[in-house]
Amino acid sequence: GQNIDQPTEMTATEGAIVQINCTYQTSGFNGLFWYQQHAGEAPTFLSYNVLDGLEEKGRFSSFLSRSKGYSYLLLKELQMKDSASYLCAVMDSNYQLIWGAGTKLIIKP
Amino acid sequence: ETGVTQTPRHLVMGMTNKKSLKCEQHLGHNAMYWYKQSAKKPLELMFVYNFKEQTENNSVPSRFSPECPNSSHLFLHLHTLQPEDSALYLCASSQDGTSSGANVLTFGAGSRLTVL
Numbered sequence: 001g002q003n004i005d006q007p008t009e010m011t012a013t014e015g016a017i018v019q020i021n022c023t024y025q026t027s028g029f030n031g032l033f034w035y036q037q038h039a040g041e042a043p044t045f046l047s048y049n050v051l052d053g054l055e056e057k058g059r060f061s062s063f064l065s066r067s068k069g070y071s072y073l074l075l076k077e078l079q080m081k082d083s084a085s086y087l088c089a090v091m092d093s094n095y096q097l098i099w100g101a102g103t104k105l106i107i108k109p
Numbered sequence: 110e111t112g113v114t115q116t117p118r119h120l121v122m123g124m125t126n127k128k129s130l131k132c133e134q135h136l137g138h139n140a141m142y143w144y145k146q147s148a149k150k151p152l153e154l155m156f157v158y159n160f161k162e163q164t165e166n167n168s169v170p171s172r173f174s175p176e177c178p179n180s181s182h183l184f185l186h187l188h189t190l191q192p193e194d195s196a197l198y199l200c201a202s203s204q205d206g207t208s209s210g211a212n213v214l215t216f217g218a219g220s221r222l223t224v225l
Contacts (some may be wrong), residue, residue: 009147025210026224033213041218087152095212099151 002026004100006088011106012078020073020103028093033085034062034073037102038092043087046073075105083107112136115217121175123225124190130220131184134190138215139205141183143175146197146219154185159205190224197221 005023012018031050037043049055049064061074075082088100113134122128143155157165160178173187183200200216
């Protein structure tokens with residue numbers, strides 16, 4: 001079966017760096033997405049990786065290794081507003097999105 | 110309004126009630142989706158409409174009935190639901206529903222449904 005694994009919850013300190021990992025086993029691969037979802041709000045698109053390597057967007061970076069079935073989302077200079085759930089999703093060979101259960105990130109002062 | 114708007118934001122219903130969830134997008138997108146989000150579980154795709162045609166129905170019970178009158182509006186009609194159907198129902202849209210790895214979804218804030 002197809003599976004996406006990510007930690008259920010992580011805690012980090014304001015101003016620090018945190019890395020949220022996502023591993024996947026899917027039938028084929030057509031890209032990996034990260035979304036951010038604040039409590040009670042809509043998930044919003046953060047990044048899309050289809051080739052190996054690091055994509056940087058301001059304080060957020062996303063990394064992909066297709067051979068390892070692995071991605072991470074790196075958040076730098078953490079702010080309190082970064083407290084949210086982070087959803088990893090992979091598009092399989094049928095262009096269906098397979099979702100992880102999300103990682104709840106708690107930022108402490 | 111811009112983006113994807115869902116109403117109502119909260120809904121409590123009994124198992125014998127009939128209610129509807131509404132979704133509206135003002136992004137000019139041609140594909141619309143219904144997802145179910147339960148605590149600590151992955152998003153579950155329920156229905157997909159592409160250019161008003163239903164292209165996906167992921168074995169959803171018939172007590173959930175979608176309707177897409179045009180590319181901007183999507184409804185989810187609810188009838189004789191079960192307590193386990195209590196969840197957050199998210200609507201999303203994208204440029205289109207064709208095979209594209211960069212098909213980014215824009216989500217609404219969801220309708221929180223509680224079935225008593």
